[in-house]
Amino acid sequence: MKPHVTERQSVKNTPTLREVGEHGVIQEIIAAAPSSLNGDDAAVLLPMAPNSRTVATTDMLVEGRHFRLDWSTPYQVGMKAITQNYADIEAMGARPIGALMALGAPLDTPVSVVREIAEGIAKRTGDYNTELVGGDVTQAEKITVSVTAIGALGGDREPLALSAARAGQKVVAHGKIGWSAAGWALLERFGTNLPDSSLQPLVDFHCSPVIDPGRGVIARATGATAMTDNSDGLVHDLTTIAKRSAVKINIFTNAVAPDELLVRAGELLDHDPWDWVLAGGEDHTLLGTTMKDAPSGFRVIGEVTRRNGDGVLTIDGQPARYSTGWESFPSDSALNSVCSLEEDR
Incomplete structure (x- = not known):
């Protein structure tokens, strides 16, 4: 850079x-x-x-x-x-x-x-x-x-549509999750004068997120069927796939757990890093579903568990702790949800 x-x-x-x-x-x-x-x-x-x-x-x-x-x-x-x-x-x-x-x-x-x-x-x-x-x-x-x-x-395969997740598939991801939101939180508190320089990668990622070129093409070529990018929050964006595909998606806690930098930033800001992982957004992580092994550059983070589901997303079978995500024009209900979360913290 x-x-x-x-x-x-x-x-x-x-x-x-x-x-x-x-x-x-x-x-x-x-x-x-x-x-x-x-x-x-x-x-x-x-x-x-x-x-x-x-x-x-x-x-x-x-x-x-x-x-x-x-x-x-x-x-x-x-x-x-x-x-x-x-x-x-x-x-x-x-x-x-x-x-x-x-x-x-x-x-x-x-x-x-x-x-x-x-x-x-x-x-x-x-x-x-x-x-x-x-x-x-x-x-x-x-x-x-x-x-x-x-x-x-290219080719005759279908595009990676939001409505194409199927029961029995793996949920896969390429890219960082939670880094952009953590970087924003650090900037909001400290501006560019970070008290811990080791957290600079989080700030840089918020200012300029990066994914590896060509991952979506590879995923489609190797059998992925549904995909979106994490722009509005992990729970928000995967719930969109679940609803559009009429399935249930379950995410594995250990596959998306906050990494060392997120934990350190959470301690510094006295903030739960799971909020950044689940509801942060703007990482532009590629999130997809496939019946095959995770495509090159991707990792498995969950599973599609039920056909004709009701669009539910769970974390290890339980409701997500944070789920608001990013909205350009938040509704009254979304704003009330944000207020409720703040009160619960």
């Missing part, structure tokens, strides 16, 4: 968007994330393989809602914008082939911030052998990075 750059270092002696204008901003982005496909009215992507289908998704990051520039570098924001979108492509069992970015920002934003966001995007798209192939820029009250990711679903 690129060396950490503070916001003050990032903006020193750099012009603003107002000073360089729209054309200058676009040129900075193209220079930071070059592509031979970018620059016309629309990008013309290379032909996909025979018997291939197009997969598309979009997601956004809003300053103050999803990131803060006193916590994250612009470079990390760009990386995160691609990871969260490409994870959705991977969760279908597809291969990312390109990304577009729509950027909104205040006129007094330093140009270097935009360039570093584009550099982060270029780094992460490059990890997948893809490119940023176009987009748009506009004035906005807050920095907003919206990415549209495009993928290719």
Whole structure:
């Protein structure tokens, strides 16, 4: 990962968007994330393989809602914008082939911030052998990075749908669980001045989560049927699969137990690390089901136990201790649930 750059270092002696204008901003982005496909009215992507289908998704990051520039570098924001979108492509069992970015920002934003966001995007798209192939820029009250990711679903196997979990399958996972939420909790309490530097990986993971490219494609090729990414919380996202597939899912405690870093962070913050594991979200861990052995890079964390179930998720057969998860527009019932959990702690 690129060396950490503070916001003050990032903006020193750099012009603003107002000073360089729209054309200058676009040129900075193209220079930071070059592509031979970018620059016309629309990008013309290379032909996909025979018997291939197009997969598309979009997601956004809003300053103050999803990131803060006193916590994250612009470079990390760009990386995160691609990871969260490409994870959705991977969760279908597809291969990312390109990304577009729509950027909104205040006129007094330093140009270097935009360039570093584009550099982060270029780094992460490059990890997948893809490119940023176009987009748009506009004035906005807050920095907003919206990415549209495009993928290719090859072969005649079905996509990894939320509704395709079956009784008797294993539940498998690829990636960290609980790290992003723990990193956020540390930043909320201490900002970037951690009293224990050994916990820095949790903060870095929140600012820029990472999964290994190609895991979703491998899972689909080796027999997985259902998949999602852990964006809203382990219990929340696996419950969605359970409900959509009309099955029951049981998670093994020892397979998802908080690791050493999470336990240490919990002790420092006087917080139960199981909350981060079960309800944290934003790890973008790939969560799937398969009748076969865990695909390469995955581990078994549970089982699908009943056909025609009622969408229940349990932990070692018991209700989950934490289950609220992340919601962009929480309902009154969800807010009440959060309050109840806080009262119970």
